Amino acid sequence: MWQIFVLALLGSAAAQIPSLGWCPDFQPMANFSMNRFLGTWYEAERYFTVSELASRCVTTNYVSTPEGRILVANEIINYLTGVKRVMEGSLQMIGREGEGRIMVKYSSLPLPYDYEYSILDTDYDSFAVMWSCSGLGPVxxxxAWLLTRDRLAAANIMQRAYAVLDKYKISRAFFVKTSQADCTVLPDPAASPISGKNSGLVNEAAKELDEIEIPASEPVKASEIPQNKLPVKASEPEVKAQQVPEIILSESEKIEAEKEKSAGPVVEVQPKVAEKLKEKEPVKAKQS
Structure with a gap:
């Protein structure tokens, strides 16, 4: 009989931590404010469960709608495949007014599923401790879950959460850390913007591009390559040396010129200079 109860309990509880006896009478947090609890929470640690054995980067989002409803979305990334799974549902407050007792109704599962949680304590800004217990007879x-506002919480924040567990005498022996590192989500093919008819058009266009034959380019000969020639400047006219008018020398001037030629380089004598030289030279008697 006990074995039947244990097997039924394990099957319905998704391999949570079983214990003998009745559920502890843990009182949820008083004066709980759901509006301050809204937002994103990251799972830092939890009790061991087989259903979340290969999960990481677990995140829970609580959102309030204009109609006053509170929606819940649990995002879990598979550790082996990297694919994200989302469990959606709605939340409602139960129990006495002002206490942190909630009921979540999951609608995204194959069958609707209700789960009751208790918020044992939270400061709304850094940590929260959630606890749940279900019993079947004396079993x-x-x-339990430790949630934090930061994906990687500081050590002092975790110490505050551990103090809540110690207050309620909840054993930490079965807690496992949730990996929140490298939380990159692979793109979902179903969420691709190119889908349906658009994807068919894209595939047809790609097929047509594949069928187009592009002729192979032939090697270009060096003689066919146009060469950039620099513009040639027009040849400038050659400057011709000015012709010096021939100087007519007298017999004495010729003799002096011959002497100068034999003594050194010939120096051109302008007509006016020659006349001055002629005036200075003594007049020689003409030979008869």
Whole structure:
């Protein structure tokens, strides 16, 4: 009989931590404010469960709608495949007014599923401790979660959460850390913007491009390559040396010129200079 109860309890509790006896009478947090609890929470640690054995980067989002409803979305990334799974549902407050007791109804599962949680304590800004217990006769199973606002919480924040567990005498022996590192989500093919008819058009266009034959380019000969020639400047006219008028020398001037020629380089004598030289030279008697 006990074995039947244990097997039924484990099957319904998704391999949570089973214990003998009735569920502990843990009182949820008083004066709980759901509006301050809204937002994103990251799972830092949890009780061991087989259903979340290969999960990482677990995130829970609580959103309030204009109609006053509170929606819940649990995002879990598979550790082996990298694919993200989302469990969606709605939340409602239960129990006495002002206490942190909530009921979540999951609608994205194959069958609707209700789960009751208790918020044992939270400061709304850094940590929260959630606890759940379900019993079947004298056997019960417990679940617990440590949530943080930061994906990687500081050590002092985790110490505050551990203090809540110690206050309620909840054993930390079965807690496992949730990996929140490298939380890159692979793109979902179903969420691709190119889908349906558009994807068919894209595929047809790609097929047509594949069928187009592009002729192979032939090697270009060096003689066919146009060469950039620099513009040639027009040849400038050659400057011709000015012709010096021939100087007519007298017999004495010729003799002096011959002497100068034999003594050194010939120096051109302008007509006016020659006349001055002629005036200075003594007049020689003409030979008869």
């Amino acid at each position: 019960h199973t417990q679940s």
